[in-house]
Amino acid sequence: MSNTGSTASAPDPRGAHAVPRLALTAGDPAGIGPDLLIAMARQHGHAQRVAIADPDVLEARARELGEPLRLIHFDPERPRAITPAHTLEILPVPVATPVVAGTLDPANAEHVLALLATAAAGCLDGTFEAMVTGPVHKGVINRAGIAFSGHTEWLAERAGAPMPVMLLATEGLRVALVTTHLPLRAVPDAISADRLEAVTRVLHHDLQRDFGIADPVIAVCGLNPHAGEDGVLGREEIEIITPTLDRLREAGMRLRGPLPADTAFTPRALHGVDAVLAMYHDQGLPVLKHAGFGSAINVTLGLPFIRTSVDHGTALDLAGTGRAEVGSFQAAERLAETLAARAAARRSTPRA
Structure with a gap:
């Protein structure tokens, strides 16, 4: 040296x-x-x-x-x-x-x-x-x-x-995750009302504090195809995700969803959205990395x-x-x- x-x-x-x-x-x-x-x-x-x-x-x-x-x-x-x-x-x-x-x-x-x-x-x-x-x-x-x-x-x-949140960001898109590095078969059991609420609160708080967004709009993906399609393709949206989002909306958060993940990243769905909250790693990050691989950033919120x-x-x-x-x-x-x-x-x- x-x-x-x-x-x-x-x-x-x-x-x-x-x-x-x-x-x-x-x-x-x-x-x-x-x-x-x-x-x-x-x-x-x-x-x-x-x-x-x-x-x-x-x-x-x-x-x-x-x-x-x-x-x-x-x-x-x-x-x-x-x-x-x-x-x-x-x-x-x-x-x-x-x-x-x-x-x-x-x-x-x-x-x-x-x-x-x-x-x-x-x-x-x-x-x-x-x-x-x-x-x-x-x-x-x-x-x-x-x-x-x-x-x-x-x-x-x-x-x-207690609740770290993975957020990846590139030009025009931020994606946070409810669960991170889990096998796919373990994801549904990890999505509890308490975890979803805690992650959403950390994301909302840090978008305000760190990114200077006074009143962030967060689009939340469903877990299942078509966001469960009224329970036909899974009941997590009915039993966990929607009730949790409703409670947080009553607390003043601007949340959209649960949205079908296959359309949540279209330009129309993203209009006016400050961040997307995906339920698991490979639901949100392939889109983010397609949009900005090589220039995207990983940020750990909640630290x-x-x-x-x-x-x-x-x-x-x-x-x-x-x-x-x-x-x-x-x-x-x-x-x-x-x-x-x-x-x-x-x-x-x-x-x-």
Whole structure:
């Protein structure tokens, strides 16, 4: 690692608080996460970027890609400054075993989770305003004997958040999920009135607070084909979904549905809608990713800190090739900056 004693750049003239400090996690070191961090470092950003990664992995990958990369040891006591081009500040987390781009190794599963734990701890103690996460591979973490269903659930447990909500967003479309990483056969049993109400409340609250939408309109999908078709194709809409939505409407929320999922994403149905709430992962996300794959963003709502992420996986076949596309990571960083600025504005606004 080079230039360990240098500062990142001159302090931003707008003042230290105008520079958000973001933790960028590398994800699985065998995937494209290191490539994405290196690609992010190519250009001057608007934040202080702190890579949570193994510096040796980043430097080796940069050499493999033929990219210049300057790493600076992160010092939280140093004045905040926008990170210049071809530079990352780094908070080192060493890998357990040597990394080969494109080849997963369960021996590094603990390293991957240590990246997340380091970033989350920094967000909780105020060192970072937000974390932007690179892609991990759930399968290799589980093969290491660690139960792991995804960032959303893991971060919520770490932060003590009772109801995390996965929201993916792209231009003109936001999709949140009632259930996340479950086998399809487990989905109906997971959709209870309590869970649906809690998820909808978190979504409504965070659309107002984080996205600045004063009175959000949320379209809610049914679970069954044709939203159950009056009970002929399933009774979840009659017994759970509709009564829950009615209670929330009485509380003042503007909710549409339950809607048949096969028409809920048509332009007419989406007109005036701020977010769609889908019942399960593959009900809503294929549409979202078709609309914006490569530029969409994953946001975890319901956490006590800001977390955004890429909308894709580790792309092992692209690791170390120079062909990884950085658009989703860039969009995730931009949204993290925006949400951090809104949070700072809320903190600085005197309460009545």
